[in-house]
Amino acid sequence: MTWQILDKPRTLRIIGAVKANGLGNLFDPATTEARVRTLPFYRNIKLYRLTNYATLPAFSLFYLGDDENYTYLDGGFEGIRFYNTEQNLILNKETVLPYLDFYFIFVAMDAGEIGILGARDQYHILEEFPSETEVKFDAERNLFMIKIPLYFDGSLMIGSIEITSEGVVTITDTKMSMQAQGRQALYETTTDY
Amino acid sequence: MMNDDFKNKNGTESLNSPYSHLSSTFARKDLKEEDNQYTLSDAEPLIKKLKSKLRESQTGARLLDVAESRGLKIHLIKSKKLQSAATPKMELFLAAEEKQTEPYMIQILEFGGALREIEQLLLGYRIPDDGADPLERANIAHTKFLDKIVYMCKIGLDLEVLYSDDVKKAIDAFGYEDIYNAQKQALGEDVVRDIYLEAQKSEVAD
Incomplete structure (x- = not known):
């Protein structure tokens, strides 16, 4: 890796x-x-x-x-x-969070800077995802539903996110979170990888 | 000898087929498309605004004048990460967002820093190639970097009277506030150097 x-x-x-x-x-x-x-x-x-x-x-x-x-x-x-084809993209419960982190690092969001909270190694890879994170697969809609603490344009939030099988990421909701506030020190701004 | 029709405007002979003007037309189109993946589709208005804002700083205006007098070429590169680069060919690369219409203060300071790198190159001050003594290489790299930071802070100090909050936020975002404040209080080069060295030591320790 x-x-x-x-x-x-x-x-x-x-x-x-x-x-x-x-x-x-x-x-x-x-x-x-x-x-x-x-x-x-x-x-x-x-x-x-x-x-x-x-x-x-x-x-x-x-x-x-x-x-x-x-x-x-x-x-x-x-x-x-372009690369998110059925032959190439592997999204499952193990890979969907690294994909989300990759997405936030490389895709500019209209809402501003958004990132996943957590300590990163020297290569800016998240060492572990926040313990509050929930990942569910909605088989009917064929997409992943994720709840995860986020740095959201200057605030710390719990974000509700959907990721389709084509890798399209949509933030459906954000809520202020006391738990996330407690993790503030763990947020490191990165646009590197 | 080639027909003049197949000579470039500068007189160099680069096309050797009577049909090559056709391939050249297509090649240019391809290259333009390739460029679109890197550079802003309409960079000129933003470049003008960046220059205009930087010229509000005496230090920035001087750096811009020097670089422009030597044929400065500015490339605004689409990049999520704010960064800049300068080459000995007087090229300056600065990160920008595709839909950006107004310059950010942090970007204006980065632009000024890159212009100082251009000036360093004009003065013959460049990082030695890979084969050079590693200690000498590191010494020159750190000296260049500190010099760049000092000039970014100088520009910030010039602009502070006009854009106080924006300058403070930008300097904080870079993490240069200690050097900035030392310059503001005219504490001298030695203090600035010590602050830089301490910061580098902390980074290594982390």
Whole structure:
């Protein structure tokens, strides 16, 4: 589950594959590192990170890809939706929470910054999900229903969330929570992974 | 010798087929589409506003003048994470949101910091390549980073009279409040450096 640093030839291949005018010389091979990690909710797709270490702090862009084609994660859902196919997306009681965390980290929400409360490791991966979390599968509607403490645009809430089999996330309700308030110290802002 | 029709405007000969102007047309379209995955579809209005706000700071205006006089190219990159980068080719990359129309104070300060990185590069101050002595590399990296933070705080101090609350929130969000306050109280470079070193030690300890 941790990042694997890619060797120079693979790094060069990725830099070549994602190249576009808009990126200019951002990823100079001499100062760029590529990493890859598997995601528990994707069968064939991995998460890639390109980092320019010549600037401070380091500048990173993230991609989903299959080692040949890469889609830039630009803050929208479309790039993720593209890979959320029946053959690729694995959503079950074990993977749905890591998927939700991934979604909150990479998709910009209209409501502002939203994140799951909890301590993260050095790779910003949640070490464990909050104990108050409830995950249920609604077979009739074919979706997961989750209740989970959230950092919600400056407040601490219990969020009710639905996730469809295509990975579409909808926050259906939020409530103030004393339990969540008690976990305030455990919220670490992250847009990294 | 090629016909002039197949020369670029700058006179370089990059097309070697009489039909290549067609592929060039399609290639440009493809590249433009590729660009859309990174850059804002209409970045210019936001860039103008970022520059305008930054020019309200004397420090920011000077950094912008220096970079623009050397052919600064600004790329607003769609990114959820606020970040910036500068390259020796005078390119500045700054994170922005696709639907964003107004600059955020935190983004204005980041923009100013990236312009200072451009100035560092103009002065020949850059992080050595991977093969360099690791201690020397780390020393230069930290010196550059502290210098960038100091300039971001200088811009914040310039803008404080106009946007007091916004500047304070932005500096807090960066976690630079101790350095900012030390500069505000003119406590001197040594104090600022010590604050930075202490913060770095804490990060390592965490």
